[in-house]
Amino acid sequence: MGNMRREAGVLPRRAAASAVSSANTAASTYPAWHPAQKGEVRSPCPGLNSLANHDICPRSGKGYTIPILTDCLKRGLNVGGDFALVVGTAGIGSNPSPLTSGLYFDLDMLDRHDFLIEHDGSLSRADTITGDNHSFNQTIWDTVLAYYSGMTDATIPVASKARFNRIQTEAARDPNFSYSPVQFILSYGETALYLSTMGDPITGVAPLEYVRSLFEEEKLPYELGWQPPKTTTTLASLGAMALQLNLASGEQVPEGVILGEKSLRAALIGLNAATGEIENNVVYAVAKLTGALGSLTGVLKGLTGS
Numbered sequence: 001m002g003n004m005r006r007e008a009g010v011l012p013r014r015a016a017a018s019a020v021s022s023a024n025t026a027a028s029t030y031p032a033w034h035p036a037q038k039g040e041v042r043s044p045c046p047g048l049n050s051l052a053n054h055d056i057c058p059r060s061g062k063g064y065t066i067p068i069l070t071d072c073l074k075r076g077l078n079v080g081g082d083f084a085l086v087v088g089t090a091g092i093g094s095n096p097s098p099l100t101s102g103l104y105f106d107l108d109m110l111d112r113h114d115f116l117i118e119h120d121g122s123l124s125r126a127d128t129i130t131g132d133n134h135s136f137n138q139t140i141w142d143t144v145l146a147y148y149s150g151m152t153d154a155t156i157p158v159a160s161k162a163r164f165n166r167i168q169t170e171a172a173r174d175p176n177f178s179y180s181p182v183q184f185i186l187s188y189g190e191t192a193l194y195l196s197t198m199g200d201p202i203t204g205v206a207p208l209e210y211v212r213s214l215f216e217e218e219k220l221p222y223e224l225g226w227q228p229p230k231t232t233t234t235l236a237s238l239g240a241m242a243l244q245l246n247l248a249s250g251e252q253v254p255e256g257v258i259l260g261e262k263s264l265r266a267a268l269i270g271l272n273a274a275t276g277e278i279e280n281n282v283v284y285a286v287a288k289l290t291g292a293l294g295s296l297t298g299v300l301k302g303l304t305g306s
């Protein structure tokens with residue numbers, strides 16, 4: 001994937017307990033890790049890449065269906081089926097022909113820019129204008145780490161400022177910068193995801209070395225003592241954390257958007273998160289088939305606050 005990996009130089013990393021990532025050793029029991037091999041594909045998402053590198057989600061990176069995703073997000077990170085269903089729907093929407101080829105996606109299909117999930121101003125990837133929107137980019141990630149200088153834990157207030165800085169930086173220098181209300185919501189959701197899964201879905205406190213392992217090595221930090229959080233990450237917890245993150249950054253919310261569970265769900269099933277109108281016909285059609293529309297009436301009510 002052409003990743004540019006080097007020591008960040010911002011924070012020293014603690015040596016891993018074991019240099020060997022193996023399953024079922026006496027000292028540690030965790031699923032064996034190795035990066036993608038020939039013929040395997042990866043995505044712009046450090047979460048999915050890490051799960052695939054441990055073969056918790058399919059190591060090939062191919063043929064991800066809702067049942068496969070639901071199972072591996074739960075086993076790997078204790079992420080709930082409610083989120084797996086809607087994010088999986090958005091993922092399937094990234095398949096160039098989801099309605100004819102079958103309801104699945106391959107990880108490299110998620111590179112598709114501006115379709116729904118992939119966006120500019122990422123925490124650890126360069127913008128599409130550079131020609132590579134999916135590989136880990138240490139230079140960019142260092143600008144996020146700089147916010148954590150002197151800290152051992154990632155927290156909501158600091159993660160929030162680091163995220164907003166990435167948006168402002170690319171908005172100022174990328175002439176093609178695009179950042180729709182959907183991507184505004186999903187970008188907050190992504191920060192909430194790393195704080196929740198590497199730390200705690202309620203407090204958002206995550207040891208920084210765990211976060212760095214996820215981003216820099218695309219490896220779940222078992223060797224550093226991490227275990228999947230006991231509390232399940234759900235759409236509701238992610239929505240609540242997205243709201244807290246936004247309050248901490250002070251970033252202006254797009255007109256009509258109320259950050260939270262409902263808008264996160266709406267964005268991922270192809271609806272306009274302010275009005276509830278269909279915005280992405282393909283994703284909405286996929287959502288009908290996967291069952292992700294759920295009780296749409298509740299979602300629509302929540303969007304308009306009525």
Ligand code: HEM
Pocket residue numbers: 043044045046047048069073077079087088090091092110111117118119120121122123124125190191193194197
């Ligand atoms: C539940 C476990 C997951 C975790 C912990 C996770 C975490 C993250 C994080 C932290 C980012 C931001 C990366 C950055 O800004 O540099 C991200 C990006 C992304 N994720 Fe995930 N994710 C998860 C699941 C998923 C799933 C299931 C999908 C798709 C079906 C997905 C698709 C994406 C995509 C396309 C991006 C790129 C967005 C961008 O342009 O920055 N993620 N994810």
